[in-house]
Amino acid sequence: MRPDIDTRGWLAPVLALVAAVTALRWLLLAYDGTDLFVDEAQYWLWGQHFAFGYYSKPPLIAWVIGAVTGLARSDAPFWVRMPGAALHGATAVVLAALAVRVWGRRAAIWTAAGYLSLPMVSLGSILISTDTVMAPFFAAALLFWRRLVEDRRSQWAALAGLMIGVAFLAKYAAIYFLLGAALAALVFPAARVGWRNAAAMLAAFAAVILPNLLWNAFNGLATFTHTADNVGWVAGAGRPAPGPLGLAEFWASQFAVVGPVIFAALLVALARARRMGGLACFVLVPLLAVSVQSLLDRTNANWAVAAYFAGLPLAMAVLADAPRWRAAGLAVNAAIALALPVLTLMPHLALGDAPLLKRYLGREALSLEVIALAKAHGNAPVYAEERDVLADLFYTGRDADLAFYARNPQGVPKSHYEQRYPLPNDVTGPVLAVLSRPTACAPLAPAVQVGREPGAYADRNLTATLVDGACLAAE
Incomplete structure (x- = not known):
């Protein structure tokens, strides 16, 4: 000094x-x-x-x-x-x-x-x-x-x-x-x-x-x-x-x-x-x-x-x-x-059609929708493949007494959720799948579009579909 x-x-x-x-x-x-x-x-x-x-x-x-x-x-x-x-x-x-x-x-x-x-x-x-x-x-x-x-x-x-x-x-x-x-x-x-x-x-x-x-x-x-x-x-x-x-x-x-x-x-x-x-x-x-x-x-x-x-x-x-x-x-x-x-x-303030803070909105709302659907189907386990969907499901659903699963990786996991919470190979019974892609598994109940609230998922075309867990695991 x-x-x-x-x-x-x-x-x-x-x-x-x-x-x-x-x-x-x-x-x-x-x-x-x-x-x-x-x-x-x-x-x-x-x-x-x-x-x-x-x-x-x-x-x-x-x-x-x-x-x-x-x-x-x-x-x-x-x-x-x-x-x-x-x-x-x-x-x-x-x-x-x-x-x-x-x-x-x-x-x-x-x-x-x-x-x-x-x-x-x-x-x-x-x-x-x-x-x-x-x-x-x-x-x-x-x-x-x-x-x-x-x-x-x-x-x-x-x-x-x-x-x-x-x-x-x-x-x-x-x-x-x-x-x-x-x-x-x-x-x-x-x-x-x-x-x-x-x-x-x-x-x-x-x-x-x-x-x-x-x-x-x-x-x-x-x-x-x-x-x-x-x-x-x-x-x-x-x-x-x-x-x-x-x-x-x-x-x-x-x-x-x-x-x-x-x-x-x-x-x-x-x-x-x-x-x-x-x-x-x-x-x-x-x-x-x-x-x-x-x-x-x-x-x-x-x-x-x-x-x-x-x-x-x-x-x-x-x-x-x-x-x-x-x-x-x-x-x-x-x-x-x-x-x-x-x-x-004032997070919903918008310039045009979308809120300025779009990426920080709608996440909890999606999770609450999915959790309500899972409970309506007898506390069905929830499956999702996208990391951001899983992240908020685990957080918002922390007291929901539901199981949340990620994709079972073939090879190196691509997220913490695939590493620690993969869908079990021996899963049985109905599973609520939250996906942005079609699934070959036959729906056990009509698919529901979720995440439509203005925010992060508004353009993602996410659906929640009840499917057979064994079919999802095989897929």
Whole structure:
């Protein structure tokens, strides 16, 4: 830490800001009118059964949701999503603690304000995601890495390894931290912490992630395989490479992820990487990795989120010399931060024929229709093949005392539901099949069209048909 910077008095205003923003986000979340999204419902289901790994993601998000809903004694959507705003608030405090060591008190306060304003943080405070759960631990690893660079104490190395290990249990993208630290050591002599400290960091990291590695080893490398499948060129999906258009789309999307002014300021910071120091390496690694992916196959806008835990303090350092641009950037982001939760208060607001939040509506309504039909047919088991249908059936039907089944996979399961809840081969009796395709099994009762309410299923042509279970299993 530089001796010439003012580091006093930053914590109280940062905590006050974080508390106020988090409380407002919780208040708005309490009136959120959207249904749980597919992934959120799946994470909730995982959280009902403790494990060191799950089908498509590492386990931390399930543990967090399971702990919060268990303590609250409620599985309501508010409690499933409630950790998001708190985790991002904690991240803002940690990043402020990092900024104060490099640039001083004012930088700490502006860093916290800037982070809380990010569109990705606003969205992550409404919908619970693995990015959100990873955030505070990745930020803490950066803080401990900075302390390690300053005084070379092995305790900071161990703590950095511990924190990034926990972040890895939230999302495998946390591995970018280790690559960033390696690049920083290669480029900046001041970031070379010594082999002993590097070994301590790696040992702590390995100790934390070992249970998840063992779980994968005993479960057919399920999570690793799914992660590779997301990277189509690795899995050999055979899709045409997007090329420069894919790269342009990815970089354009990043202006939306963190806001146009802040992302532009970050690009300026990266152009000054030599002056910005080792933190720039933690930004470059994710951005370059996902850029390569965007040339070869599809990408999602959030795949480079790991870049912005180090990137936000760097961007705010650049904007410190341009206070008008800083104010404009925060104003734009604040407008987005308010608009997103306000939209959830009136989720059926439409432009044209479909609600703006169509993909977050109609899921519970479909499940309630299907559950009512199953009960009307003597509590018949319910079968579905589509992951989003199954996700909400398990969530909405958690107290319905019904059995829900997925397709029995021939080969590698394509979802958690196929992995854990396949239709038994020896099933007998009537089964209510919820399908978007015709079935060769003769109906035991007239088919019913379901999911017609405006929302996610309005155009899916889903039907619920009572059929013989043995026929369905054979099919």
